[in-house]
Structure formats: structure tokens, C-alpha cells
Amino acid sequence: MVFRVRESSLEQERLNAICPYFTMFPLSVPVKQLAGVASDAWVLDPFCGRGSTNYAARLLGLRSVGVDSNPVATAIAEGKLVNVSADEVETACAEILACDTAATIPEGDFWSLCYHPKTLTELCRLRSALLNDCRSPGRKALRALILGILHGPRNKGAPGYLSNQMPRTYAAKPDYAVRFWTKNILSPIYVDSLELVRRKARHYFASTPVGVPFRVYCEDSRTLKLATLGNRFSVVVTSPPYFGMRTYVPDQWLRYWFMGGPPTTTYRQPSQLSHGSAMDFAEQLAAVWTNVAGACTPGARMMIRFGGIHDRRARPKDIMLDALHGARCKLRILTVRSAGLSSRGKRQADQFKRTLRTPIEELDFYVRLEEPS
Numbered sequence: 001m002v003f004r005v006r007e008s009s010l011e012q013e014r015l016n017a018i019c020p021y022f023t024m025f026p027l028s029v030p031v032k033q034l035a036g037v038a039s040d041a042w043v044l045d046p047f048c049g050r051g052s053t054n055y056a057a058r059l060l061g062l063r064s065v066g067v068d069s070n071p072v073a074t075a076i077a078e079g080k081l082v083n084v085s086a087d088e089v090e091t092a093c094a095e096i097l098a099c100d101t102a103a104t105i106p107e108g109d110f111w112s113l114c115y116h117p118k119t120l121t122e123l124c125r126l127r128s129a130l131l132n133d134c135r136s137p138g139r140k141a142l143r144a145l146i147l148g149i150l151h152g153p154r155n156k157g158a159p160g161y162l163s164n165q166m167p168r169t170y171a172a173k174p175d176y177a178v179r180f181w182t183k184n185i186l187s188p189i190y191v192d193s194l195e196l197v198r199r200k201a202r203h204y205f206a207s208t209p210v211g212v213p214f215r216v217y218c219e220d221s222r223t224l225k226l227a228t229l230g231n232r233f234s235v236v237v238t239s240p241p242y243f244g245m246r247t248y249v250p251d252q253w254l255r256y257w258f259m260g261g262p263p264t265t266t267y268r269q270p271s272q273l274s275h276g277s278a279m280d281f282a283e284q285l286a287a288v289w290t291n292v293a294g295a296c297t298p299g300a301r302m303m304i305r306f307g308g309i310h311d312r313r314a315r316p317k318d319i320m321l322d323a324l325h326g327a328r329c330k331l332r333i334l335t336v337r338s339a340g341l342s343s344r345g346k347r348q349a350d351q352f353k354r355t356l357r358t359p360i361e362e363l364d365f366y367v368r369l370e371e372p373s
């Protein structure tokens, strides 16, 4: 068995930032957990978000599986794992725009103020074509890239995003955004989507890590039978939603629209963990840990990062300990360590002046999974 630690360059790490995602962990967290893992290991993240764990596995030459029930998350994760060149991404975009694909163009104040009409037409054609067929690596990478440039701040020089002024991390709600643009007399400018894709593809895909086998599932980790996927995992690195954090879908509504959702804010997605009581939340997590253990080799290591938000009184440590003790498998909690305070800068909220409250301590739970009972 070969143990390997690959050196990754900063250029190779760029791709990890292709699109922001709420409460993603820094790449250094999974890289540290996976350094020194045997080269034939399979890595699992059952709440993969934008695929930080999977990307760390790729950097280290390890095979991985990611699961997340939010299609925005899995599209970003896939785009970071496919093996493509910048030219292939650009070609995928050029081919779509060269065809006169019929596309539904949303109407209303939000849409006419968010995008220039010509940019919106191009965007809708890209959306329609990618919804119709997103099988090739070039298209998967293009989809992740567009999710990353869909909205963001307006710079002085060449545009970096397709939209009018917006935060990059989350999409402002339509009414709020319309009021903001109107008050500040901000009209959208024409952004040439192909030119922007070309520039961004050169930035993100110029130097990518060697491709490794991977799979990403847009599924509910409580119910997807992980044991039937055909892999035995020896390392799990993950971070479930914090109890009370329900904003993954509404805060990403514009990206969710690009993935086929409605042209307005979506609030509910039943395949997300539900946030009723702390006890119910711990039970759902326990079901996921039981499921994970059934797909792991005996002795597999699991690291879970978990924190909390202010709206909920329940202590994150108690919730996770309940969840681990409630799992129907043999596991040993090795240690629980503080990971420090969740940083304030996670959302680029400056443009829309959102107030952020004091961060809460995050904890890392180190667990050894023995076997399902």
C-alpha cells in the first residue's frame, strides 16, 4: 500500500473557489484530514456542499464520493472534479450560444434590472441547453463556472459577473434587489457571456490537479443507500448543516433557478434536513451516520465539523453527541476539539449591508466507525 502526500500549487487550488457556497469549510480542513491517507482509499462526504472534501481528495490523488441534496451544491462539486481544459469549457459555451436554442426568458422588474436583455437571452439559452444535456465534462465545468459568475459585484474594469450589482455569495431577494437598484440608479450593462466564460475558464482551468475517479450524487443522505454504491469508504470528512440553518436554498435562489428551479425565491426543499426540534435534528443525523457506517470499512475514520447559529438555544455539542450515540452502528468518539470561531467573512454581505452576529464556536468530532450493528 502506497502512502502519498501530493504537493498542490496555488494555481491548482483556484478551481476550488469557482463558486462560493454558504458555510463551506476552507480547503485546508479536508486537506489536513486526508494527508497521509492510503492511495487506494475511497473518501466520502455525505453533506458535500460545493465539494471541498472531494476537491481535497482530488488534490491528493484520492478517489471520492460526494452526496448533497441541493442541486446547486452538487453542480459546483462536479464541475471541480471533471477533468477538462479551459479550451473545452470555452468550446462548450461557444457551441451552445451558436445554436439558436429556444429558451424561456423570465419577465418582471427583477429580471430587467438584474441582467441586460442581451445578457439575459444568452444566459437563458445556456440554462436551457445545460438543463437539456449536461453529460460531458466540458458542460459540467461550464455549468459550475456560470453558477459562479451568475451574480456578483460590479468592478471598475472588465465585468467579472453577468448581473447588475449583487453580492457574490448569496442572491438578494427580488423585491429587496429591485429597491436597491432603483434607489441607487443602477442599470445592468451588457456583459458578453462568452467573453466572460473564456476569461474565467482561463483563470480556473489553466492548471488543474490530475483527475481521479469520483462520483457526486444529488440525493438525500438519510435515504440514499450508501452501502449499495459499490464503494467501501475508509475516510469520511464532512460538515452537516448547523441546526437552524435553513438558508441553503433561499439564499441561493438565483443559482437554483439556473439549475431548473422557478424564477423566484424557493424556500422549501424537502430533501434538506428539517430543523424542527433539536431532538428530531439529532435523529436525522443519527440516520445518516448509520447509513455512512454501513458503507465504510471497519475502523474507518470520520471527522465532522459542526457548529451552531444564534437563533437556536440547543448546544451544538449536545446535538452531535446525541446523533452519534443514536446511530445504529458501533462507533467510538475519539475526541472533540474546538475549531475556533466561525468567521464573519463567510458571506460577502457588504454590498447589501446585511448585519452579521457574533460567531459561535465550531467543533471537530473525531470518530472511529467500527461496523453496522
Ligand SMILES: C[S@@+](CC[C@H](N)C(=O)[O-])C[C@H]1O[C@@H](n2cnc3c(N)ncnc32)[C@H](O)[C@@H]1O
Pocket: 021, 022, 023, 024, 025, 026, 046, 047, 048, 049, 050, 051, 052, 053, 067, 068, 069, 070, 073, 219, 220, 221, 222, 238, 239, 240, 241, 242, 248, 271, 272, 273
Ligand atoms: C455545511 S454545508 C456543507 C459544506 C461543505 N463542507 C463545503 O465545504 O462546501 C451542509 C450541506 O448539507 C446539505 N444537506 C442538507 N440536508 C441534506 C440531506 N438530507 N442530504 C444531503 N445533503 C444535505 C446542504 O445542502 C449543504 O450543502
